[in-house]
Amino acid sequence: MNPTMNQITETHEEILESLWKAGEQGDHHLKNVKAFCAVDFSDADLAVLVSNRLITCDGDRLLLTDEGKAKAEKIVRRHRIAEVLVVSILKHKSGEMERIACEVEHNLQPEVEEAICTLLGHPEFCPDGKPIPRGACCKKRVRDVSQAVVSLDKLNPGESGKVTYIKPASHSILEQLISFGLSPGVIVTMTQNKPVYCVKFEQTELALDREVVRNIFVWKFDE
Amino acid sequence: MGGCSGCNGCEKEFAASCRIQNALGNSDLDRTCGVVLVGNSKVGKSTLFLKLCQRKAEEEHIKSLKRKVERGYAGRTKTLVYNTPGLLSMFSKNLEERVARDILLPDSIQERIGRIVIVADAKNLKRSLSLVLQFSEYELPMLLVLNMTDEARAKGIRINKEKLTSILGITVCETVARNGEGIENVLYSLDAMYRPNGSDVHSDEVETFIESVKTILKPSHISPRALALHILTHDPGTRRYIRKTYSQDTVQELYSMADTLNGHHPEPFGLRSVRLYSKKAEQIAKVVQTQGTPEYRRVSAKIGQLCMTPLTGVPIAICVLYLMYQFVGTLGAGFLVDLINVKIFGQYLLPWLSSLMAPIPYEMLRDMFIDPDFGIFPTGVFLALGLVTPVLYCFYIAFGILEDSGYLSRLAILLDRVFQKMGFNGKGIIPLTMGFSCVTMAILTTRVLDTEKEKNIMCFLLLLGLPCAPLLAVMLVILGDMPLSATVTVFGLIFSQLLVAGYVSNKILFGARSPLIMEIQPIRFPRMSQVLSQSSAKTFHFIKEALPVFIGASILVFLFERLGGLDFIEKMMRPVVCSFMGLPEKSVQVFIKTMIRRENGATEIQHLSGIYNHLQLVVNLLVMTFLSPCINATIVLIKERGLKTAASIIFSVMLYALLMGGVINHTCRFFGITFT
Numbered sequence: 082m083n084p085t086m087n088q089i090t091e092t093h094e095e096i097l098e099s100l101w102k103a104g105e106q107g108d109h110h111l112k113n114v115k116a117f118c119a120v121d122f123s124d125a126d127l128a129v130l131v132s133n134r135l136i137t138c139d140g141d142r143l144l145l146t147d148e149g150k151a152k153a154e155k156i157v158r159r160h161r162i163a164e165v166l167v168v169s170i171l172k173h174k175s176g177e178m179e180r181i182a183c184e185v186e187h188n189l190q191p192e193v194e195e196a197i198c199t200l201l202g203h204p205e206f207c208p209d210g211k212p213i214p215r216g217a218c219c220k221k222r223v224r225d226v227s228q229a230v231v232s233l234d235k236l237n238p239g240e241s242g243k244v245t246y247i248k249p250a251s252h253s254i255l256e257q258l259i260s261f262g263l264s265p266g267v268i269v270t271m272t273q274n275k276p277v278y279c280v281k282f283e284q285t286e287l288a289l290d291r292e293v294v295r296n297i298f299v300w301k302f303d304e
Numbered sequence: 305m306g307g308c309s310g311c312n313g314c315e316k317e318f319a320a321s322c323r324i325q326n327a328l329g330n331s332d333l334d335r336t337c338g339v340v341l342v343g344n345s346k347v348g349k350s351t352l353f354l355k356l357c358q359r360k361a362e363e364e365h366i367k368s369l370k371r372k373v374e375r376g377y378a379g380r381t382k383t384l385v386y387n388t389p390g391l392l393s394m395f396s397k398n399l400e401e402r403v404a405r406d407i408l409l410p411d412s413i414q415e416r417i418g419r420i421v422i423v424a425d426a427k428n429l430k431r432s433l434s435l436v437l438q439f440s441e442y443e444l445p446m447l448l449v450l451n452m453t454d455e456a457r458a459k460g461i462r463i464n465k466e467k468l469t470s471i472l473g474i475t476v477c478e479t480v481a482r483n484g485e486g487i488e489n490v491l492y493s494l495d496a497m498y499r500p501n502g503s504d505v506h507s508d509e510v511e512t513f514i515e516s517v518k519t520i521l522k523p524s525h526i527s528p529r530a531l532a533l534h535i536l537t538h539d540p541g542t543r544r545y546i547r548k549t550y551s552q553d554t555v556q557e558l559y560s561m562a563d564t565l566n567g568h569h570p571e572p573f574g575l576r577s578v579r580l581y582s583k584k585a586e587q588i589a590k591v592v593q594t595q596g597t598p599e600y601r602r603v604s605a606k607i608g609q610l611c612m613t614p615l616t617g618v619p620i621a622i623c624v625l626y627l628m629y630q631f632v633g634t635l636g637a638g639f640l641v642d643l644i645n646v647k648i649f650g651q652y653l654l655p656w657l658s659s660l661m662a663p664i665p666y667e668m669l670r671d672m673f674i675d676p677d678f679g680i681f682p683t684g685v686f687l688a689l690g691l692v693t694p695v696l697y698c699f700y701i702a703f704g705i706l707e708d709s710g711y712l713s714r715l716a717i718l719l720d721r722v723f724q725k726m727g728f729n730g731k732g733i734i735p736l737t738m739g740f741s742c743v744t745m746a747i748l749t750t751r752v753l754d755t756e757k758e759k760n761i762m763c764f765l766l767l768l769g770l771p772c773a774p775l776l777a778v779m780l781v782i783l784g785d786m787p788l789s790a791t792v793t794v795f796g797l798i799f800s801q802l803l804v805a806g807y808v809s810n811k812i813l814f815g816a817r818s819p820l821i822m823e824i825q826p827i828r829f830p831r832m833s834q835v836l837s838q839s840s841a842k843t844f845h846f847i848k849e850a851l852p853v854f855i856g857a858s859i860l861v862f863l864f865e866r867l868g869g870l871d872f873i874e875k876m877m878r879p880v881v882c883s884f885m886g887l888p889e890k891s892v893q894v895f896i897k898t899m900i901r902r903e904n905g906a907t908e909i910q911h912l913s914g915i916y917n918h919l920q921l922v923v924n925l926l927v928m929t930f931l932s933p934c935i936n937a938t939i940v941l942i943k944e945r946g947l948k949t950a951a952s953i954i955f956s957v958m959l960y961a962l963l964m965g966g967v968i969n970h971t972c973r974f975f976g977i978t979f980t
Contacts, residue, residue, distance in 0.1 A: 290820040
């Protein structure tokens with residue numbers, strides 16, 4: 082089968098999210114789910130979710146599996162945290178809140194999500210009064226936002242991160258790095274940091290001096 | 305010269321045919337023009353080149369870059385193929401990387417290049433696609449060769465060739481060059497090359513500039529589009545070409561237009577363009593490439609890792625160097641030299657030649673050929689072939705193995721910190737290691753370094769302290785008969801003074817060191833057949849070039865000696881040579897030959913070693929190592945670094961060498977060290 086058929090898209094995430102919301106009301110009927118969902122979906126979309134073992138169909142009632150629940154919880158959490166951020170910090174009107182939160186929920190990276198949650202003081206309810214599923218940071222009652230973006234030299238051997246920004250300290254260095262394929266969006270892994278820094282990305286491994294590495298900034302991954 | 309009968313001196317026709325080709329779209333191809341191979345480094349260009357040209361390669365000089373490029377005829381055709389050094393981007397400032405774009409300028413070489421073959425590592429498609437887009441600006445027919453497809457498959461990478469062809473508009477071939485897989489197809493496709501679709505990455509502002517350049521430079525023998533982009537980056541090769549070809553006013557107009565455009569942006573044009581090309585390349589790669597599950601090669605990855613970590617890497621490096629020493633020193637300088645020089649040449653060939661020469665009635669003429677001290681055969685031919693060649697061949701094999709296996713880049717990583725103190729970065733390992741084979745060639749490879757300061761320091765160190773392979777061979781032979789303390793003293797002094805000289809010149813010289821940005825090659829088992837064939841080719845090249853010089857030098861010294869010149873110089877130099885450095889008078893001969901060609905002097909000292917005592921040998925070997933910029937090295941140095949820098953390097957090296965000789969002589973005598 083074509084592998085792209087089974088991939089979870091933003092539509093599928095929306096369905097999972099609305100299933101969660103419907104579940105909060107205790108009404109698992111397809112009609113109720115459709116009412117919550119921001120986008121239209123087809124039976125084929127549901128089939129994809131079923132084949133990925135995220136939901137089960139029981140007549141016209143849709144139920145989340147454990148796996149689906151975990152996924153939906155994360156999406157809802159990102160959406161509602163984004164709502165809090167948009168309203169309380171960025172001071173947008175609540176009409177825009179929904180639209181921005183909808184966009185953010187699909188793109189928010191886990192590290193950033195934790196950082197924002199901590200920054201907001203681990204909010205428990207969104208502006209509409211609905212509960213925000215708790216994340217790992219809430220359970221640990223993290224107080225300080227650990228710096229999510231760090232320069233590459235702060236990574237220990239074995240750690241990875243996604244490049245966010247390369248400071249153009251020297252244009253020719255930047256040009257070389259880009260030509261090697263190292264540009265924002267690329268995931269790099271530090272393989273060793275002595276005697277020089279060695280980083281791996283895609284099919285390339287580079288040896289870099291400290292003065293190069295410290296101008297490359299990455300979102301550090303936890304694992 | 306060459307097979308291009310259609311292009312020579314018919315530039316107008318060429319321009320006209322270009323216009324016709326444009327009008328016809330992609331269908332036409334000028335088969336009389338040369339082909340250039342372009343690609344990132346380590347994608348297998350040279351392997352592909354050798355397979356295409358069936359190992360029959362020659363060299364041609366690029367005047368503007370003072371550098372030679374390899375060329376050969378593809379298959380049985382009359383198509384000339386040029387090989388270029390690997391490059392990162394079309395706008396790179398590095399001298400080596402400039403070759404690929406300078407060769408495309410109409411006045412750089414005799415042949416006109418009308419086709420571009422981009423050689424890609426199939427594992428790393430994105431980077432090569434960026435090069436395809438960049439070189440598509442030349443609006444020449446192109447071909448994309450995806451090499452190393454076997455390794456890509458092992459990594460689970462699949463590339464949709466048809467899709468790639470339709471996006472780029474050029475033929476795409478798949479090869480595994482080192483097994484010869486797909487070579488026939490490439491040869492065939494050389495005649496089925498098409499103009500690529502435009503890169504389509506530049507802003508309207510840049511496109512407008514390109515249009516104006518097109519109108520100003522009409523008619524031109526090279527795509528004005530490419531010229532326009534190189535004008536924007538202030539490429540020195542393009543500037544030279546435009547200055548030479550167009551009027552002063554045109555040049556001024558073009559560059560002031562470019563400066564106005566560049567003034568609108570804080571970042572240089574090259575950087576902005578590279579970013580755009582890479583972005584587009586990434587988009588294309590995403591569409592045509594799928595990543596499946598890779599077959600992990602854990603063992604080689606683990607070995608590669610162990611070689612780079614100091615804790616395990618340093619012991620490994622010591623082992624590798626020891627093995628290399630055993631291979632070159634014991635097998636090459638010991639066994640092979642003994643077999644060829646002593647047994648075959650000394651015991652069979654020389655007596656046979658003497659009997660052959662016996663009927664010649666003039667003693668002078670006989671001596672000129674077979675005199676054991678000055679004759680052409682004993683001191684010229686035999687030493688070159690019997691002593692230098694075997695050692696050099698072994699050295700090339702050892703160096704080839706280190707390079708091909710990917711170990712050299714790991715050595716560079718281990719040594720980066722030390723090199724930093726000496727004013728350059730880990731990349732310096734390449735010229736330094738080359739220095740042990742031939743200083744002249746090593747000076748040429750200093751082009752891989754980025755800044756002037758790095759190049760100057762490296763040239764200084766190369767001339768000052770590195771014993772080249774022939775000298776090393778002789779050293780190993782001579783030191784082999786002495787106690788270990790002599791070997792330790794000689795090599796200890798050489799390496800420690802390299803460190804000191806590097807450190808001091810780093811402090812003294814102005815300028816900056818460029819930080820290390822170096823690709824680490826995956827470690828792999830070296831391909832011995834290729835290593836052997838390349839070593840043979842290099843050794844053969846050496847013999848071809850060095851043998852006449854050896855013979856010439858022998859004749860010169862022979863005549864000089866017969867005319868009494870040698871005696872005269874020996875007397876003149878006596879205070880320095882005999883009193884200050886404590887060497888025998890005859891060592892003047894050694895120095896004279898050393899100046900002509902380093903290995904020539906080295907063989908001379910081996911020849912004369914009977915009249916030396918051990919201390920004198922040690923002193924002489926060291927002085928030779930320090931002193932000797934041979935004629936070749938001097939010429940190359942002047943070409944590369946300019947007369948002024950070259951003169952000051954040579955002067956300081958010579959002065960230093962003589963001083964060192966004296967100091968070592970007196971120190972050893974003072975402490976009563978005789979190495980016996």
